[in-house]
Amino acid sequence: MIHCNRSAFCLLLFVTLLHSVCSDFQTLAHLRANASxxxxxxxxxxxxxxxxxxxxxxxxxxxxxxxxxDTLxxxxxxxxxxxxxxxxxxxxxxxxxxxxxxxxxxxxxxxxxxxxxxxxxxxxxxxxxxxxxxTPHRFRYYQNVCTQSYSLVWWDWPRWQREIDWMALNGINLSLAFTGQEVLWQEVYLSLGLNQTELDRFFTGPAFLAWNRMGNLFQWGGPLPQSWHVKQLYLQFKILDRMRSFWMIPVLPAFSGIVPEGITRLFPQANVTKLNPWSHFNCTYSSAYVLDPRDPLFQQIGALFLTKVIKEFGTDHIYNTDTFNEMVPASSDPAYLASISLDPQAIWLMQDQVKALLHGVPLGCMVILDLFAESMPVYSSTNSFYGQPFIWCMLHNFGGNSGLFGTVESINSGPFNAIRFPNSTLVGLGLTPEGIEQNPVIYELMSELAWRKEPVNLSKWVSLYALRRYGSMDENLTAAWQLLFHSVYNCTLLQYKNHNRSPLVHRPSLRMQTDIWYEPTDFYKAWKLLFEAAPGLATLETFRYDLVDVTRQALQLLTTEFYKEIRNAFQAQKLPDLLTAGGVLVYDLLPELDRLLSSNEHFLLGVWLEQAQSQGVDKHEAQLYDIDARNQITLWGPDGEILDYASKEWGGLVEDYYLQRWGLFVNTLVECLDRGRPFKQDVFNQAVFQVEKGFVYNQRKYLSKPLGDTYEVARRTFLKYYPYTLKRLK
Incomplete structure (x- = not known):
């Protein structure tokens, strides 16, 4: 699904180059017609x-x-x-x-x-x-196919310009460039004879296009307006021009074999397989039609699309196509995975693959992304992908979740272990988060490691990070960041994949996960040290952000504590204790958290929704995009198929979504105790779904500018709740 495509059948079909000879991918530099x-x-x-x-x-x-x-x-x-x-x-x-x-x-x-x-x-x-x-690395790669939807989907050119600047400063020279491809697909399929209605049933809405491209999802959140195609195509031209101006290599899309259902009408003899639905979706939205690469129509469609890609976007000869994301293909025969490429100089950038496919193309014509190497490296169990060059990647974030998280020890050692691996074919390091604009310290560390020949001293590195992030030598800041690196940023447990497990952002139940990977006392000490440094730094944007983010994490931890009290009180049938814990959570802590988040421009639901609405050329389109944006971060599907996967802790979202669910949960438990009835999760789910769905469609306007003084709100929150943490942890 949205994870790291570990399945042996997470295959990318349009891969091959059986008739091309590409002996060494490093000759790429000589193939590119790029900036002087x-x-x-x-x-x-x-x-x-x-x-x-x-x-x-x-x-x-x-x-x-x-x-x-050389090429370094x-x-x-x-x-x-x-x-x-x-x-x-x-x-x-x-x-x-x-x-x-x-x-x-x-x-x-x-x-x-x-x-x-x-x-x-x-x-x-x-x-x-x-x-x-x-740098010892030819490639420094950036993006996950899901980043396009979880973070970049609503961006305008100024935001893209800022990101490409960030990429250049951090050494990125290889990045996905998937914007605007749907207009080319539309041209291809219309030229073959499909009608617009069939295409409207094929494309999803903008917030879900990543999974449409991977063959997971269709139609949901659509139809995709024609104005979207025009805007995205224009944006892609600017993105590509700017990337290439720095000598970055844009990775362009290619044909994966996923086709609209209408292909079966036009070509009834084509070898098309209908796959089972993906995740928890039904057939309406998630039954992929896959064209066999051995069918002549596969080559026809692939050639039509790649011709348009090269004509419109030019090419740097590196392509990526993702399909079978957590799905099973029709065949695992190596011949099924091979087809002829239109570009004889093509190099295929792919996520970790099965042995048969890796042996099916000449060495050097494929570069593999070891997508989740900081936690689940694949190169070590595949003899460096059986000789194919690979990029060691840090995935880090799932769904663009807000929680603080990191695996700094693994990040610091993993790339160098990969270099020293026997007969290593490592050619680069990569950043592959599903969502960005969170935990900036982790991305700066990982980017910098691509330019180092040995691991850093983490304690020294993070001390210098604190100095440059705030421009202050305050010892409290250094001590705070060392504690953060020792605790929340040093997860060493494989089962934690930064899919934010906090009860705060999940539909309430009596069986929620409450375990964490770090010692809360260390984190609370860091919170205190950061707050003590606040008076002299309150006007600095980077400090205000961190003050909100760390305070948010502290309240997230406390939410877990109050949840455990609520659950224990209900199970022990202690109504007064339930009322006390539930009352603090619903009537004080969560409203306080919403006020804190609403005081900072980086934590506002209204910004996300305003960006989405601004893409519409009229009221109807603006409303379509608004619903898309809301659904992705909450229900993720019409009926909560991937509920809360892309959770965010944003001002407005806490008050009108998470708080409303927790209020209903506490009231339901109180009513059950008061009437002597058991709590029935299925009945509660039906009731809370109406709350969740109501948020998606309520059309309420939310703040897109901060309200209140961040320091004052954080100060009130700290003074109120820090003593409570000491009491809790005695």
């Missing part, structure tokens, strides 16, 4: 201007591909006249990464999804000799 050295230099200059304003003039930028005698990026920095810094790199990405390294470790600056800290010294600190920043 001069235009790459301009791209970095423009990035610095957006990031630093007038201070960008303190840097002299030059791209010179001859600086590297390198940047050299040195002091120049007039207190300037000269940065020369092999690509635009290399120069941007080198400059960001200098900004981090010489200027104590920081750039993240949750704000920047760019208080540059004047003049810039000089360099003694040459600072050389280089």
């Amino acid at each position: 050295d001069k235009s790459q230099s301009r791209a970095v200059v423009d990035l610095l201007r957006r990031l630093l304003g007038n201070r960008s003039r303190d840097f002299i930028v030059s791209v010179n591909r001859t600086l590297s005698n 990026d390198v940047c050299e920095l040195r002091s120049a006249k007039n207190n300037k810094i000269l940065a020369v790199g092999s690509t635009g990405v290399a120069v941007a990464t080198g400059i960001y390294n200098y900004l981090k470790y010489f200027c104590n600056c920081h750039v993240s999804w949750s704000g920047d800290q760019l208080n540059l010294p004047r003049p810039l600190p000089p360099l003694t000799g040459v600072l050389r920043i280089n």
Whole structure:
């Protein structure tokens, strides 16, 4: 489904190259028709201007591909006249990464999804000799196919521009570029004779397109308006142009074999298999029609689509196509997995695969993503994917969940273990989260490791992270982050996959999971230290974000404690205790959490919904996108098929969704005790579903600008609940 496609049959069909000879994927650099050295230099200059304003003039930028005698990026920095810094790199990405390294470790600056800290010294600190920043990895990959829906779906160009800047600064040179493909699919299928009604039953709404592309889901959240196609195509042009201006490699889509049902009408003799529904969906929304690659129609459709892709988007010869995401294909015969590629220079970027398929293409014409390597590496059990080059990836986040989470020890050691593995075919490191804009520290650490030759000292690294994130040497901040790395960011248990298990964000029951992987006392100490540093940093965006995020996590922990009291009181038939614990949770803690989240621009439901609605060209489309956006983060399907998978803790969502469910749960338990009746989960589920569905369709407007002072709200929350944590943990 939305996870890491570990099944042996999570296969990507359109893979093959049986008639092409691609002896070495590293020759890719010579195949690309991309930006010149001069235009790459301009791209970095423009990035610095957006990031630093007038201070960008303190840097002299030059791209010179001859600086590297192989395909590995390198940047050299040195002091120049007039207190300037000269940065020369092999690509635009290399120069941007080198400059960001200098900004981090010489200027104590920081750039993240949750704000920047760019208080540059004047003049810039000089360099003694040459600072050389280089990487042992050909590829630094970014994105998961699900990221497109969980995080990027509603983005406009300014947000995309910011993200591509972040990618360049963090050394990303290989990334999915899947935006706008549906308009090309529409052209292909209309040209074959399908009608628009058949396509409307094929495409999902925007928030679910990732699973439509993988063959999991159809029609739900649609129909997809024509205006969506136009906007997304225009956006894709800008995305590709900007990526290539830094010498990034966009990974383009290709044909996987998933076809609309209407193909069976037009081509009744075609070898099409109808698969069973996916996850908990019914046939209406989730029965994929899969065309056998041995059927001539497969090659016809694949060629039509790839021709349009190359015509509209150009190509860098790397393609990805995801299918059979948690589904079983019609056949596991290796011949079924092979087809002829239209692009003789193609390299296929794929998620970890079965042995038969890996042996079915020439070595070097496929690059494998070891998608969840920080927790479940596959390279070690497949002899480095049987000789195919692979990228060690950190998945980290499922569904874009809000909770704090990390596996820093595994992240710090895993890539270097992969390098040292016998006959290792490692060619890169990757970031493959299902959702982004959370836990920025983990992504900075992982990105930086791609430019190091050995693990970092985690205690020292996180201390320097605190310094540059806040621009402060306050010892409380350093101590707080060391505690966070020791606790919430150091999960070593395989069963935890950062699918936020907190009772807070799940439909209430008497059998909810309450275990955590870290010691709460360490986390609460970090919360206290962070709060003690707050008065001097309350105006700093990065600090306000962290103050909200850590306080949110503390209240999430306390929600679990109150839930256990509620459950125990009900089971012991102690009505007064149930009323007390339930009353605090429903009438104080959750409203307090909503006020806290509503005080910060990064934790607002209204922002997500406003972004969605802004994509509509009229009221009808805006309402369609609004429902799509609400459904994904709550019911995930018409009847809660994947309920709460993409949970978020946002201002407005806590008050109108989670709080309403908990209020109904507590009231139901009180009523059961008062009347001497058992609690029946199925009856409660029917009642609470009406609450959940009501939220999806209520059309209420939510704040898209923060309300209240973050520091004051956090201060009130801390003073109220920190003593309670001490009482709880005695």
